[in-house]
Amino acid sequence: xxxxxxxxxxxxxxxxxxxxxxxxxxxxxxxxxxxxxxxxxxxxxxxxxxxxxxxxxxxxxxxxxxxxxxxxxxxxxxxxxxxxxxxxxxxxxxxxxxxxxxxxxxxxxxxxxxxxxxxxxxxxxxxxxxxxxxxxxxxxxxxxxxxxxxxxxxxxxxxxxxxxxxxxxxxxxxxxxxxxxxxxxxxxxxxxxxxxxxxxxxxxxxxxxxxxxxxxxxxxxxxxxxxxxxxxxxxxxxxxxxxxxxxxxxxxxxxxxxxxxxxxxxxxxxxxxxxxxxxxxxxxxxxxx
Amino acid sequence: xxxxxxxxxxxxxxxxxxxxxxxxxxxxxxxxxxxxxxxxxxxxxxxxxxxxxxxxxxxxxxxxxxxxxxxxxxxxxxxxxxxxxxxxxxxxxxxxxxxxxxxxxxxxxxxxxxxxxxxxxxxxxxxxxxxxxxxxxxxxxxxxxxxxxxxxxxxxxxxxxxxxxxxxxxxxxxxxxxxxxxxxxxxxxxxxxxxxxxxxxxxxxxxxxxxxxxxxxxxxxxxxxxxxxxxxxxxxxxxxxxxxxxxxxxxxxxxxxxxxxxxxxxxxxxxxxxxxxxxxxxxxxxxxxxxxxxxxxxxxxxxxxxxxxxxxxxxxxxxxxxxxxxxxxxxxxxxxxxxxxxxxxxxxxxxxxxxxxxxxxxx
Amino acid sequence: xxxxxxxxxxxxxxxxxxxxxxxxxxxxxxxxxxxxxxxxxxxxxxxxxxxxxxxxxxxxxxxxxxxxxxxxxxxxxxxxxxxxxxxxxxxxxxxxxxxxxxxxxxxxxxxxxxxxxxxxxxxxxxxxxxxxxxxxxxxxxxxxxxxxxxxxxxxxxxxxxxxxxxxxxxxxxxxxxxxxxxxxxxxxxxxxxxxxxxxxxxxxxxxxxxxxxxxxxxxxxxxxxxxxxxxxxxxxxxxxxxxxxxxxxxxxxxxxxxxxxxxxxxxxxxxxxxxxxxxxxxxxxxxxxxxxxxxxxxxxxxxxxxxxxxxxxx
Numbered sequence: 001x002x003x004x005x006x007x008x009x010x011x012x013x014x015x016x017x018x019x020x021x022x023x024x025x026x027x028x029x030x031x032x033x034x035x036x037x038x039x040x041x042x043x044x045x046x047x048x049x050x051x052x053x054x055x056x057x058x059x060x061x062x063x064x065x066x067x068x069x070x071x072x073x074x075x076x077x078x079x080x081x082x083x084x085x086x087x088x089x090x091x092x093x094x095x096x097x098x099x100x101x102x103x104x105x106x107x108x109x110x111x112x113x114x115x116x117x118x119x120x121x122x123x124x125x126x127x128x129x130x131x132x133x134x135x136x137x138x139x140x141x142x143x144x145x146x147x148x149x150x151x152x153x154x155x156x157x158x159x160x161x162x163x164x165x166x167x168x169x170x171x172x173x174x175x176x177x178x179x180x181x182x183x184x185x186x187x188x189x190x191x192x193x194x195x196x197x198x199x200x201x202x203x204x205x206x207x208x209x210x211x212x213x214x215x216x217x218x219x220x221x222x223x224x225x226x227x228x229x230x231x232x233x234x235x236x237x238x239x240x241x242x243x244x245x246x247x248x249x250x251x252x253x254x255x256x257x258x259x260x261x262x263x264x265x266x267x268x269x270x271x272x273x274x275x276x277x278x279x280x281x282x283x284x285x286x287x288x289x
Numbered sequence: 290x291x292x293x294x295x296x297x298x299x300x301x302x303x304x305x306x307x308x309x310x311x312x313x314x315x316x317x318x319x320x321x322x323x324x325x326x327x328x329x330x331x332x333x334x335x336x337x338x339x340x341x342x343x344x345x346x347x348x349x350x351x352x353x354x355x356x357x358x359x360x361x362x363x364x365x366x367x368x369x370x371x372x373x374x375x376x377x378x379x380x381x382x383x384x385x386x387x388x389x390x391x392x393x394x395x396x397x398x399x400x401x402x403x404x405x406x407x408x409x410x411x412x413x414x415x416x417x418x419x420x421x422x423x424x425x426x427x428x429x430x431x432x433x434x435x436x437x438x439x440x441x442x443x444x445x446x447x448x449x450x451x452x453x454x455x456x457x458x459x460x461x462x463x464x465x466x467x468x469x470x471x472x473x474x475x476x477x478x479x480x481x482x483x484x485x486x487x488x489x490x491x492x493x494x495x496x497x498x499x500x501x502x503x504x505x506x507x508x509x510x511x512x513x514x515x516x517x518x519x520x521x522x523x524x525x526x527x528x529x530x531x532x533x534x535x536x537x538x539x540x541x542x543x544x545x546x547x548x549x550x551x552x553x554x555x556x557x558x559x560x561x562x563x564x565x566x567x568x569x570x571x572x573x574x575x576x577x578x579x580x581x582x583x584x585x586x587x588x589x590x591x592x593x594x595x596x597x598x599x600x601x602x603x604x605x606x607x608x609x610x611x612x613x614x615x616x617x618x619x620x621x622x623x624x625x626x627x628x629x630x631x632x633x634x635x636x637x638x639x640x641x642x643x644x645x646x647x648x649x650x651x652x
Numbered sequence: 653x654x655x656x657x658x659x660x661x662x663x664x665x666x667x668x669x670x671x672x673x674x675x676x677x678x679x680x681x682x683x684x685x686x687x688x689x690x691x692x693x694x695x696x697x698x699x700x701x702x703x704x705x706x707x708x709x710x711x712x713x714x715x716x717x718x719x720x721x722x723x724x725x726x727x728x729x730x731x732x733x734x735x736x737x738x739x740x741x742x743x744x745x746x747x748x749x750x751x752x753x754x755x756x757x758x759x760x761x762x763x764x765x766x767x768x769x770x771x772x773x774x775x776x777x778x779x780x781x782x783x784x785x786x787x788x789x790x791x792x793x794x795x796x797x798x799x800x801x802x803x804x805x806x807x808x809x810x811x812x813x814x815x816x817x818x819x820x821x822x823x824x825x826x827x828x829x830x831x832x833x834x835x836x837x838x839x840x841x842x843x844x845x846x847x848x849x850x851x852x853x854x855x856x857x858x859x860x861x862x863x864x865x866x867x868x869x870x871x872x873x874x875x876x877x878x879x880x881x882x883x884x885x886x887x888x889x890x891x892x893x894x895x896x897x898x899x900x901x902x903x904x905x906x907x908x909x910x911x912x913x914x915x916x917x918x919x920x921x922x923x924x925x926x927x928x929x930x931x932x933x934x935x936x937x938x939x940x941x942x943x944x945x946x947x948x949x950x951x952x953x954x955x956x957x958x959x960x961x962x963x964x965x966x
Binding site for chain 2 (some may be wrong): 814926
């Protein structure tokens with residue numbers, strides 16, 4: 001097996017054999033299922049909605065864009081974008097703070113404390129979030145005891161709860177890539193900027209931010225993608241006004257909706273949204289270069 | 290010497306297995322037919338819908354292992370089976386959906402009336418319209434959809450009707466049971482709850498939307514937990530689920546009512562889905578659940594109405610439950626309630642209407 | 653480092669001297685400093701508060717997480733007792749299911765990690781050292797699992813297995829979703845992550861080391877095991893660790909590919925959240941957090957050591 005990685009100029013292909021299991025797996029259990037979904041999305045639902053039939057149709061996309069379902073696309077976009085922006089606002093200074101610690105130990109501890117909560121189970125964390133936001137949870141208890149409110153505030157089962165849950169879930173995805181770029185950043189550039197008369201804000205705007213932008217963009221994507229496709233968080237924390245694309249898709253496959261072609265079409269729409277954001281990222285990257 | 294010891298141990302287990310199993314004061318006399326030791330049974334049931342003792346007891350009596358999975362609506366269960374039964378041996382569909390399931394070939398013939406314990410089934414549940422001759426099912430429990438509320442939260446306002454729920458100023462949770470909820474709206478609007486008319490179904494959807502501004506969540510059969518956690522003051526739920534928490538908390542905080550306008554009444558049934566891995570053992574389990582002592586213990590635990598006449602006649606069902614008009618409604622109350630009968634032709638109309646409602650409600 | 657340079661700066665007066673401008677700049681600096689101090693405090697609080705609540709309530713006598721009713725360790729003893737007496741009648745039904753689900757999670761995560769680490773490392777080696785047509789396409793495909801939302805992966809695999817099993821049925825092959833489907837699905841999204849991590853490590857490695865080994869007469873097999881493997885081992889370990897975490901934490905893909913009787917911990921907790929959460933969940937999460945803290949700490953120590961070593965070697 002290993003012999004194939006050996007440089008053998010005479011052969012046109014080498015190293016392919018090593019890649020075969022990976023290629024097989026990705027093609028069979030990743031690409032093929034996606035192609036099936038694409039095909040399903042232009043079919044007529046068969047009886048009971050499980051499976052597709054001819055004739056081919058674009059009705060499912062019509063469903064996804066026209067009428068009531070468009071609202072869900074809109075709402076998911078808003079939720080995902082808000083989550084991303086909040087993650088950025090919280091995550092950038094945090095990453096900056098950790099990366100600029102002088103002692104390596106503090107750096108490691110800083111990162112450790114960001115990552116460690118994520119070693120408890122995702123569902124358990126969401127459950128903890130549900131407890132905290134609940135009517136009888138600690139936040140309401142504190143506010144009540146301080147006399148700031150007269151009766152518990154409804155935080156659970158709202159869109160805000162969903163955003164809080166998503167920010168909580170995906171903040172490390174923002175912090176880590178930004179940390180990586182800030183860590184590599186050469187701070188003598190800031191000094192140079194100051195020498196040229198820039199204040200801290202200008203130095204940040206003109207020097208630090210542009211040079212750490214790749215990390216920011218990576219973080220934005222890493223938060224935005226899972227946020228737009230979220231299903232558990234809105235399911236457990238959001239009520240009627242936290243409904244997202246993920247919930248809609250889940251209903252078509254596992255819940256009461258039972259309409260595979262429609263669910264496939266909505267998934268494809270979501271994938272297009274994600275691809276568009278990745279595309280913008282790549283174009284941006286090119287421009288930066 | 291060692292063999293003797295093992296023999297003694299086995300004998301002890303034997304005695305324990307058959308002698309000590311009792312339910313409250315009643316002894317479980319049901320015996321498991323032989324030859325199932327070491328086998329597995331996969332049960333797919335509604336959440337919070339079985340006596341916690343019933344499963345380990347059956348495992349012990351038959352020497353089998355049970356895998357227990359739950360669902361929260363008929364639609365969810367049917368969707369799972371339509372994708373190809375992943376191996377469930379027992380499902381618990383409501384009468385409403387059984388014709389559709391039979392038409393789709395999702396159920397295996399059971400010949401329920403041949404089961405030894407079928408004799409205990411109350412007359413009105415034998416040979417039901419939705420399953421003539423009990424070919425595919427035997428009754429499990431029956432109940433209604435009603436309204437529960439937190440007395441402290443609603444204050445003096447005593448809720449008695451759907452209208453009170455719609456007008457309530459506070460947090461309300463509805464129930465993820467599309468046919469029951471749309472049925473309620475259809476009934477209030479003066480239509481047939483089983484209408485085939487798309488226009489009427491859409492009117493029902495719009496009626497619910499207009500009246501759903503206070504809905505914070507459409508609960509998936511867990512509304513009672515929202516009530517307990519204070520996340521909702523008023524919920525729409527199945528009666529037994531609510532009485533489970535009322536009896537458990539031993540407090541006077543919660544109330545359950547049957548709405549004035551009428552509501553949905555249903556019968557849930559034990560059935561064997563097509564593609565079951567162990568239909569023989571499934572039959573044995575169904576017979577076990579029909580046993581008066583086992584069935585009564587189950588109904589006492591989950592607080593739903595039992596279709597087991599013998600259990601009722603022999604006083605095995607708690608008096609507290611039997612005399613509760615919200616668990617065993619009077620004839621007069623039952624008159625106002627409606628049964629759902631799912632029709633394969635209109636199934637999609639209802640689920641589309643409900644899907645749209647789920648998207649549009651709130652926010 | 654930043655603060656260092658910033659404080660140094662004050663010794664250099666700016667080119668144009670303007671009193672109000674300096675006031676403003678100092679104000680900006682103060683805001684920045686305060687912000688940089690408050691933000692981490694708030695963020696760490698936000699990240700840890702739910703965890704702390706969870707740990708505290710794992711000692712709550714009341715069982716729920718809404719009211720405190722005194723200190724107890726009974727949920728921990730319950731877990732240990734059940735772990736000891738698993739399978740016997742004395743174990744509580746729910747606790748037994750909980751422990752079973754932890755076991756199932758381990759089966760799935762470990763299998764998926766082993767398979768994806770092997771395949772992913774091979775793929776990384778091939779991409780870094782090989783030359784063949786279509787390599788660029790492979791590169792693109794590799795990033796798909798990273799950018800495609802989990803739910804799309806989940807439903808596409810649900811449909812795929814469904815169709816596959818339906819086709820195989822007439823041939824007499826009767827397959828059902830279960831551990832097999834879950835592990836296949838987990839490997840499918842893990843391969844990419846492992847490959848990306850290992851390849852990054854390979855890119856950092858000096859290829860001349862391999863050349864030198866060969867010049868000294870080592871064959872390919874020896875070169876790999878003596879030179880390449882030890883140097884990329886930290887990368888492989890990091891990839892495996894990432895795969896294990898992703899797999900253990902996954903809910904969505906598992907949800908759509910699971911069968912019966914193989915509920916993982918996430919699936920089990922999800923089910924419980926729809927009914928009532930057993931109080932042992934808090935205790936078992938605390939235990940898992942403790943174990944993972946130790947594991948992460950150990951791996952950090954190991955990594956630190958191996959980074960130092962590789963620096964020395966280079």
